[in-house]
Amino acid sequence: MHEVxxxxxxxxxxxxxxxxHAASTVCMLRVRVGERSGVEADLFATAFDAIKDERGYPAATLQIVSVPGRDLILERIELEVPDV
Amino acid sequence: MCDVCGCGDPAKVTIDVHRSLLEDNDHEAAHLRDHFARHGVTVLNLMGSPGSGKTALLEATAAALPGRRLAAVSGDLATDLDAERLRRAGIVSRSITTGSACHLDAKMVHRALHLPDLAAAVDRADFFFIENVGNLVCPAIYDLGQQANVVVLSVTEGVDKPLKYPVMFERADLVVLSKIDLLPYLGDISLSTLRENVARIRPNLPLIATSARTSEGIQDWLAWLAQQHATSPTGSTVPSAHAHHTH
Incomplete structure (x- = not known):
């Protein structure tokens, strides 16, 4: 499964x-996944959840935007910066 | 405002990235492509299901081209069996054992090129074949620095495979149909339907029907290889960046 x-x-x-922002908490990653990219969105989401703790992003959620074509793009990172 | 210690609410910050998840692989593949071009090696990425006949096609190729310098890597989850077969056929060959990975990526190919015996053979080779892990899905999306993608599809897999695995066939430059000596035993397999299904995914995608066992069609495959070799890019697109990097 190449999604991992x-x-x-x-x-x-x-x-x-x-x-x-290395010290901030990443709360969301938005990824554009093309319909012809060869990547299954569901499997990618499963792989994301399976490894996010070991990769140091336990609070991160994945937002997949399906588009035509072959894109496989990290569009945006959303972080929470503590306002102290 | 937090009423325990008085700290404020966390502020949301967004970073717009817009970078491909395949960026690292593509960078590595570009490096490989440049290296192959500098050494005048024609590199082909062979993909297809397990048992489709990728290794047999290369054995038949070696038998038909005794004067050519051929090198290969074979990607497999386990064992050295394919690379052993290729070595017996006269191809300088090593395995890339992927463990649980279902595909080769450019980094794995690069690492293999640092194996001393393979490195020297690839640099002198006319053709370097990358025999990918048997799989009609995952290998398609990884650029390995190849000049062309070849999908090996055996007649026993059925006529519907191009429709069921479109990404693989969309990215192919050639389909080699294998095991056509078995067609008399496969009443429901129609070559014309298979060609139509390939064309539905990618019109004008060339298809060569072969049998490694009887050598039927192998001359057409060799002619395609010769054409690839004649049109291989040569020289370097990155004149000095990796000049020190010899394999």
Whole structure:
């Protein structure tokens, strides 16, 4: 199931992209998944939930936006920055 | 405001990323493609179901091309059996044992190219075949730095496979239909229906009907290979970035 590999790639991208917000809590990742991308949205969501704890994102939810074409894109990260 | 310690509510911050999940793989694949071009190697990614005849096609290829320098890697969850068969056929070959992974990615191919005997053989080869893990789904989405994707489909799998696994056939540059010597025993398998189903997914996708056992169609496959070799990109698109990186 290549969805597990892709879920790891998603968290790799997130590790890099959160940059200065490394200490914040990631609460949502929005991913655009093309209908012809070769990725099953349900399986991808299952893989995401299965590995999110070990990857350090226990509070993260996955929002999948289905689109035509072959896209497989991390669009947006939503974080909670403590207002102290 | 929190009424325990007085801290405020967390603020939501969004980061717009817009990057492909396959970015790392594609970067690695571009590096491989550049390396292959610099060495004048024609690289083909063979995909298909387990038992479709990928290894047998390569054995037949080696038998028909004794003067050509051929190298290969075979992706399998376990065992070295396919690579052993290819070595017996005269192809310099190593296994990529993937464990539980259902596909090869560019990093696995790159790692294999650092195996000393394979590295030297690939750099001198006319053709380097990447025999992917037997699977009609997962391997399709990973770029391995290949020049072309070849899907091996055996007649015993049925005529409906292109319709059921469209992503694989959409990304193919050639379909090699295998085991056509068995057609007389498969009353319900029509070659014309199979061709129609391939064309419904991708019109004009070439299809070569072969039998590794009888050698029927192998000459057509060799002609396609020769055409690929003649049109291989040569030279480097990244002149100096990896000049130090020899395999």
């Amino acid at each position: 590999s892709l879920a790891h790639s998603l968290f790799d991208q997130t590790d890099r992209a959160r940059g200065a």
